[in-house]
Amino acid sequence: MSTTTPDDLPPYAADWAAHDGIALMRTLASALTALDAVDGLHSFVLPYPPEAQRALDGTVLACLERGARPPMSLPDLVSWCRERPVADWPVALPDEAIGPDDLLLDPVSSRPTELCHEWADKYPHSALDQRDREIILAALRLCREYGEEDAYTEFRRLLVNRPVLTSADAFSVSVDHVLDPVKELVKRIYQPVPDSYLRGGTYATCGSCLTLLTPLREGGWWCERDRCRRQGAPHLGRLIARQEAGELLQLERPLRQFVTGPGRAEAELEKALVRLGLRVRMWPAFDAYDLHITFPDGWVWAVDVKDWAHPAFLGRSARPVPQEPRYDEAFWVVPQSRVTDRPGYLATYARNRPPHARSLPLLTDTTLTARARARLTGAEGGQGA
Template identity: 70%
Template sequence: MPDTSPLPPYAAAWAAHDGLPLLRTLATALVGLDALTGLDGFTLPYPDEAQRALNRTVLACLLQGAEPPAGLPELLSWCRFRPISDWPLDLPVDAVDDADHLLDPHSGRPTELCHEWAERTADSAVRQRDRDIIRTALRLCRECGEEDAYTEFRRLLVNRPVLSSVEFFEVTNDHVLDPVRELVRRIYLPVPASYLRAGAYTTCARCLTLLLPLQDGAWWCERDQCRRQGSPPSGSLLPVEEVGELLQVERPLRQFVTGPGRAEADLEQALTGLGLRVRMWPAFDAYDLHITFPDGRVWAVDVKDWAHPAFLGRSARPVAPDPPYDEAFWVVPRYRVQDRPGYLDVYRRHRPAAARGLPLLTDTELVNRAAVRLAGAPDGGTRA
């Protein structure tokens, strides 16, 4: 269900800043351009959203008495090489960090933050595409009474974001996925030729998505977590002559389902390694992990792998009460907190009153707390 809780005053005050609608427009334009042209093949006339973004940026600069970009190529250069905090924009506290870019400086592709600005803001033309797909999958599986079909659908998006033609045929003929067969056909799209190097595609061994070849011979992975660990390790090599047409899950789902799903899978592995019983996406995805301790106590966990803590705070809501549990947590990967100073404080400032009692832990903190509880020691209280 969409969150209808009123925003806290701190978050609602964002509406008073003129730079925020512009960031939303820019992010939407960049994501759209990337899907259409890869950001390197645009010609006049520009797509409407891109022209609108350029016009609004020029106007914002003129209002601030600053030199505007001369055209779309220069605007794209700003997005790639100039931190948003250096732009002449009227932005509130918490909107951007000193290191935030809309385009990745190395690859020129939209950053995860850019996708969040495009997908998680109310006036976006591509608003919450991932949620629409997941809601549709839930509805179809519920109508058939097939909880296993939904669980397998989620595992498919998490573990197999890239499929060869043969694999795609096998998946779409898997009877377990019957309720969502047509949906699967719609969300796996042909891979652009920009991912090819020497006639082959290459996956990332860490996050399973496709790697983008760079001009200097290096690889670029679209996941923030992967890039912060250094050069992405090459996974499967997929020559076109062997795999035929390659398909990948569409970008919003890779961003908001596959990526967080990898964090969920890692957390599942860590907790089962402690000897705990873990059930994934119980009761048609009421929450992400249902964790049962040997004494019968149950924890409920929702994993949120988001780059922007204010967006995370504004989306905060109590964990669904069924299946029942004794304690509930939201969990964010530790690297998000490490990479953005004040992440937890920004989250707290922006969460609505209805979620004030919702603890936010890092994945490491949750695993450590579970280990302490298994050892019979006090867990030190709840982190807000």
């Protein structure tokens, strides 16, 4: 836990928008994620797409204003994003807006990093950036209309646990009557997998995040999740032969990024708490929050899991956990790996919380699990322990 007190926090009114680099980062992130989703980032022809041209123009202008050499073209700008930490760019950014080694594109694959996706998601310029929320809200509306909370829970589990579907998998989903309210939605969000994911007639999934791995020219595999890549070479999960897959489908990228990825952290936390003997409901009351945890004495915790790369973004988005379903204590939780990878993560979160969320604690998943174990074994009779 951070030792920062409310009196140490800067006023939330000191908005990041006062720094001209914020507008440039949001334009760049939106352009990079849009290009990656539609055309990829490996080849470009003039005229550039409008969002990409705006990103290039903005970067050139920022460089000229500071007497720095600007990128000469969009491919040159993409090289900057892949090779040059944003902290070294000639732009004005708040102190905690970026880390010293943060890149907008992965240096191996040239794909947007999780940080890039978070910049685009927090400061959206296009409908593409809102896609994950649109789909989740649509699922919520459909399941509420049917009065089927279980349908929504199973929909979320599908996105978290099965981001890749073979033809046989897709058939099993199509005959699962619990999912009836969202069947048409499911058809729209799973897309055919291109041949670029094949190596020697075989697809491979990541053993950690369950998404498809991309084969590298020099050998090995690449995982789209920053968290997995930081752990080293991908741990191979499911191997799927092309002839056995039928039409292989994968969940569209915005949902893999903002639902599957964080959902894996939720699922891992659920598993750890259930192993302790606790009763856990996932996404209760149509996703009021992520985990509703009941102890044997009736004490209840409410938990929202936030698997974010950027602690300042996380702090600025902090808000109290909804009051229903009822609970006795509430927490936001982040995977331990995020805190390990970025020193000062918890303190940065605390400093950036708005006034209405200054009492909302952020714990790591390992800390929460340890607290649950301590409450069960050492303070089981003491409420709030």
